[in-house]
Amino acid sequence: MAKKKAVINQSKCDNSPFCPVMKICPAKAVERKALLPAEGEAKDEGLLKSLSSFFSLDGAGKKKVAIDASKCTGCGACVPYCPHGAVRMTKEN
């Protein structure tokens, strides 16, 4: 049977450092992480710029709220806590 997992719709998420979804998750599956190190933090600036342009990422070092599917138990507790309606449950096959 497919297990349910929480997923974030990034077009709705404002990636707030005060995200209530991160606080409510009993499995600590929701984290706010930098996609890439910020400019000035990277050991290889050239590599960072290449990666940023290759993956079309604007604002390297910007943090995104993300759900670690390997930690998510699928309890659904987080869904009503997102003020933007950005979290929904989906089936993982």
Ligand code: SF4
């Ligand atoms: S479904 Fe449950 S375990 Fe998964 S992210 Fe939401 S609160 Fe955490």
